Amino acid sequence: MPPILKKHFHKKQFGDVLGYNSGIGLIGPPLMTAWCYLIDGVLIDSGIRHLRSAILEAVREDKPDAMLITHHHEDHSGNVGAIRNALGIPAFAHPLTVDKMRAPFKIRPYQHLMWGQTEPVALAVHASVHEFGKSRFRPIHTPGHSQDHTVYLEENRGYLFSGDLFLGERIKFFRADETMGDQLASLKSVLRLDFDVLFCAHRPLMQNGKQALRNKLDFLENFCGTIQGLKDQGMSLKAVVRHLDRHEDRLVKWLTLKNACFANMVRSAYTMEQRAI
Numbered sequence: 030m031p032p033i034l035k036k037h038f039h040k041k042q043f044g045d046v047l048g049y050n051s052g053i054g055l056i057g058p059p060l061m062t063a064w065c066y067l068i069d070g071v072l073i074d075s076g077i078r079h080l081r082s083a084i085l086e087a088v089r090e091d092k093p094d095a096m097l098i099t100h101h102h103e104d105h106s107g108n109v110g111a112i113r114n115a116l117g118i119p120a121f122a123h124p125l126t127v128d129k130m131r132a133p134f135k136i137r138p139y140q141h142l143m144w145g146q147t148e149p150v151a152l153a154v155h156a157s158v159h160e161f162g163k164s165r166f167r168p169i170h171t172p173g174h175s176q177d178h179t180v181y182l183e184e185n186r187g188y189l190f191s192g193d194l195f196l197g198e199r200i201k202f203f204r205a206d207e208t209m210g211d212q213l214a215s216l217k218s219v220l221r222l223d224f225d226v227l228f229c230a231h232r233p234l235m236q237n238g239k240q241a242l243r244n245k246l247d248f249l250e251n252f253c254g255t256i257q258g259l260k261d262q263g264m265s266l267k268a269v270v271r272h273l274d275r276h277e278d279r280l281v282k283w284l285t286l287k288n289a290c291f292a293n294m295v296r297s298a299y300t301m302e303q304r305a306i
């Protein structure tokens with residue numbers, strides 16, 4: 030990690046859930062932070078690698094018994110192997126995450142800079158339900174943000190540990206590998222579940238979490254409807270991007286060398302089967 034970057038780490042209690050927040054920045058607040066959450070001895074996600082020493086210190090103090098991982102992205106999986114080795118605890122994930130993390134995979138320069146590379150690790154495939162203390166965690170496969178993306182519903186309290194399914198109600202960009210049709214289907218399947226608290230990995234919502242996810246679905250459906258309407262009028266993909274672009278993705282697009290940008294979001298909606306809306 031370049032020495033001019035500053036590390037940020039803090040813990041915060043959300044009722045009976047303890048959050049660890051990690052991120053890096055230049056001056057002032059970090060560019061982007063990621064939360065992992067500890068409840069009933071279960072740590073959901075593992076923080077970024079650049080903050081490994083702080084996270085290892087925290088878990089040595091708080092002593093989780095197991096980990097659940099939402100997906101392979103570095104801001105979620107960054108310390109899973111290190112925590113497992115330090116504490117000797119199991120880590121569970123979706124079979125696609127297990128496969129992906131078995132061997133090293135390439136990441137882009139901005140991912141190295143922001144989070145750091147996750148080492149290969151042998152994870153265990155999650156069960157249909159994991160019971161720990163007063164908690165029952167049900168994994169639900171929710172592809173779209175990444176193909177392995179999985180959320181965990183804590184059924185006894187109505188908490189949804191949503192990884193990157195939410196992020197915000199009005200999304201401004203997609204990564205190149207995100208798929209709109211899968212995201213819509215995943216949001217619809219999760220909205221059938223019973224929960225209200227949303228432990229998003231970047232923006233926890235202690236109330237009205239389900240409504241926030243519903244608002245995101247509405248926003249994406251309207252967005253897709255607009256794109257498909259312009260496509261039906263004969264507008265090319267390039268013309269649609271130009272027509273709708275508010276340039277709100279400028280910083281992210283520049284930082285990620287176009288891996289995350291508004292044009293990816295338009296392309297995914299433009300090429301999607303219409304029946305997915």
Ligand SMILES: [Fe+2]
Nearest residue numbers: 100102174193
């Ligand atoms: Fe992600």
